[in-house]
Each structure stands twice: as C-alpha cells, then as structure tokens.
Amino acid sequence: MLNTSVRSASPHPREAAVRVDGLRLLETLAGLAEFGADAQGGVSREAFSLADDAARDYLAGIARSAGLYPRVDEAGNLIVRMAAEPSGRPVLLMGSHLDSVTNGGKYDGAYGVVAALETLRSFAEQDVRTRFEPVMIAFTNEEGALFPQPFWGSMAVAGVLADAEQAVDRAGNSIRGPLARAGGDLDSIHRAAWPAGSIGAYLELHIEQGPILERRGFPIGVVDAIVGRTIFEFTVDGQQNHAGTTPMDCRSDALVAAAQIVLAVEDVSKQRRLCSVSTVGLLDVEPGLTNVVPGRCHLSVEIRDTRPEQLAKAEAALTGAAGEIGRATGTEVSVEVTMRSSPVHTDPLLSAAIEATAERLDLPTMTLSSGAGHDAQIIGAVAPIGMIFVPSANGLSHSPEEHTDDVHLMAGADVLASTAANL
Ligand SMILES: [Zn+2]
Numbered sequence: 001m002l003n004t005s006v007r008s009a010s011p012h013p014r015e016a017a018v019r020v021d022g023l024r025l026l027e028t029l030a031g032l033a034e035f036g037a038d039a040q041g042g043v044s045r046e047a048f049s050l051a052d053d054a055a056r057d058y059l060a061g062i063a064r065s066a067g068l069y070p071r072v073d074e075a076g077n078l079i080v081r082m083a084a085e086p087s088g089r090p091v092l093l094m095g096s097h098l099d100s101v102t103n104g105g106k107y108d109g110a111y112g113v114v115a116a117l118e119t120l121r122s123f124a125e126q127d128v129r130t131r132f133e134p135v136m137i138a139f140t141n142e143e144g145a146l147f148p149q150p151f152w153g154s155m156a157v158a159g160v161l162a163d164a165e166q167a168v169d170r171a172g173n174s175i176r177g178p179l180a181r182a183g184g185d186l187d188s189i190h191r192a193a194w195p196a197g198s199i200g201a202y203l204e205l206h207i208e209q210g211p212i213l214e215r216r217g218f219p220i221g222v223v224d225a226i227v228g229r230t231i232f233e234f235t236v237d238g239q240q241n242h243a244g245t246t247p248m249d250c251r252s253d254a255l256v257a258a259a260q261i262v263l264a265v266e267d268v269s270k271q272r273r274l275c276s277v278s279t280v281g282l283l284d285v286e287p288g289l290t291n292v293v294p295g296r297c298h299l300s301v302e303i304r305d306t307r308p309e310q311l312a313k314a315e316a317a318l319t320g321a322a323g324e325i326g327r328a329t330g331t332e333v334s335v336e337v338t339m340r341s342s343p344v345h346t347d348p349l350l351s352a353a354i355e356a357t358a359e360r361l362d363l364p365t366m367t368l369s370s371g372a373g374h375d376a377q378i379i380g381a382v383a384p385i386g387m388i389f390v391p392s393a394n395g396l397s398h399s400p401e402e403h404t405d406d407v408h409l410m411a412g413a414d415v416l417a418s419t420a421a422n423l
Helices: 002-007 022-032 050-065 110-125 152-158 176-181 186-192 212-216 254-270 308-329 348-360 375-379 406-422
Strands: 069-072 078-081 091-097 133-139 199-207 220-226 228-237 277-286 296-305 332-341 365-370 385-390
Touching: 022 050, 022 110, 022 406, 050 069, 050 078, 050 110, 050 133, 091 110, 091 375, 091 406, 110 133, 110 199, 110 406, 133 152, 152 186, 152 375, 176 186, 199 348, 199 375, 199 406, 212 220, 212 365, 220 348, 220 375, 220 406, 228 254, 228 308, 254 277, 254 296, 254 308, 296 308, 308 332, 348 365, 348 385, 348 406, 365 385, 375 385, 385 406
Parallel strands: 091 133, 091 199, 199 385, 220 365
Antiparallel strands: 069 078, 078 133, 220 385, 228 296, 228 332, 277 296
C-alpha cells in the first residue's frame, strides 16, 4: 500500500512545504511540561499518574478548541482526528508518548506528540488535503515507570498486548482503576487494536537522546533501524565465609567472579565489537557486609545492536564467558536470557520521503540508528514506519537536563508536517 502511494505520487506533485506555527508548538510543549514538573527541575509524568491524566486532558482541550476531534481509546491512548468520524482512507498515524520516566525531561515523547498535533492544526488552517487520513496519537505508558509494562499503548494498538488483565504496578496494584481514570477500559481493551491494513504508515518524530546529530552538526536525523536487545540475568554462587580467617587461596568469592563478568560484558562491544553497546546496570552482592567474603552475586546485563546475527554472536560470547569465569574463580555461574527483542527496520520509502522533504526545507540530514526503544518498533509489526530525530544537547535524555534548541524543535516539526503532506 505504501509502496504504491509513494511511487505513484500524483503526476502533479505539489511538493508542498507545510510550516507549522513554531511559536505555538513551543508554547504547547512548555505548557505540557507543567504537568508533573519537579520542583528541582525535570518532569515526573509517569503513565497513569494524576499528572499524566491532566496532561492528556490538557492536550485534548487544545485539540478541541482547535476544531479537532480528540478521544481516549480503551488502552488510554489519546487519539486526535480532523473529523468526527474516520474517513475510511488508510491512516497516516503520527505521534509518540506523553508519559515520562521519573525525573525525566520535557521532550522525550512529548515533543513528537505536540508536533503531530501541530501538524493537524496546520493542515486544518492551511487547508492541506492528503491522500492518507492524518491522525495524531499519544501512546500511553511507553516508559513503564509505574506499571512496568512498557509500550502498553502501542502494543494495544498493534493487537499484541497479552495478559493485560494481569498488569500491576510495582506494589502489586491492578492497572484497572488507573486505566479507567485515564479514560480506558480493561474489559474491552482488545478494541484498542486497529484492524489490519488500517494504518497506512506511522511517523514518529523524537529527540535523538544521544550525541550523534549534535556532534556531527546535522539538524535532522533519519532513522534506519531501532536496535534489538537481549537481557540476561547472571547469578554467581561462591562460598560465603569469614573475611579475616579465610586464606586467599581457599576462597570462592562470588564478587570477584562478578567483577570479571562486568569486564567481559564491556569487552564484547568495546574491544571485540560483537555488538554496539553492552551494559551491566545492576549488581547485587550477598550478604553485602564488609567482613564477609561474598557468597552470591546477581547481575542484570543487556546488549543492543541493529544486526540480529551480531546480537547472537555477543550472546554466545557472554554465555561462554560465564562458564570460563566460573571455572577460573571456583564459582558456579548461571545465565538466563529473560528478554529478546529483534531489531526493527524503518521503511526505506518513508525514509526517502523524509530525506527529500528535509532537503526541500534546506535541512541537511544524516541516517542513524536508534539505540533507544520507541513505540515505532511496536507499530512496525503492523505498518510501515518512519522516524525523524532532532539533536539532543550534550546527548542527554531521561534526565532533567534533557534539552533541544527551539530552532531544532521547529525544524523537526516542519519536516514531519511536510512529509505527512506529501506522502
Ligand atoms: Zn521516548
């Protein structure tokens, strides 16, 4: 469907450059940042919090007063259309997420949602007609900060949200009440899924959350792929013993083995280049006392890359290293893979459309991959996806210091609107 729509672009291509109202975009973004604003800077607008509900209401109110049609679906996603009823044409879905991590920034997710809303407003004001029906979406709970089911909203739209009834927050409370308060309905959540073929394409504009665009001096990034990721749990069993009376050659120290695992994890990406990044984000030591040789350690490890074969190589290398380290340290090391997500590629025709549009707007582009996960990777299972990045100052994100210059924010929104107009 997309192939034909791009390739058979009408014999009289309009090549329209649609400019959004940049100041209004910045105002809406600043207004949104008030919801969940932390006293010490940054934003804590976790999905299904009161601040998240208020932010959804705020955007719906803006949409309504602009003559657009907002509604909340069964999963809590905010959907804005240009008419009261669906047109029946394939939809060009545009958006991102409204929720943030705890003490995150103002731009992650929110920027893509506000730019999509601004795109609809510009289309209405400038009477832009499009082949696809443009629709804005704010996916709920992309981050999974309170309810650790990330990509909740996009998975519901893609029809791949399993076990929704079992979803609980970190304290074990059901999602049912908070979802209802947000306007959703757990009992009919399957109705949030879109029928096959109804989404003609999905475009997501997002801050890069990394340093590459800024470092290389490009205002616009065109994303070719979103990384795949493997998560491992390592457990090291040694012998807990007295730190004063146990000679060094009689020890089976779980933490010494864990330290070697940390270095092996760094090694698979940094020296051996088997995958692009690899991290130990969590290390537990038992019993964790100054005068006790550690008996047990637990490590959470993740690796990322856009190439499935490289992920497999890195995974094999780490599993092999676990055995070697166990033998060398006299400990027992077990490894379990707890999560695998595949890399997702964006649609080459959508990427080409983004590039051509940016070029017409005199905005140089570079192609890059996304090291972070996005709703786009979920929607990629049911529709062609395209992603646009703008620079993140100092590469910072998931931090109160997250920042993107106004000029980049406005340029990215122009690229989104113009690409949408010309598809
Ligand atoms: Zn995001």
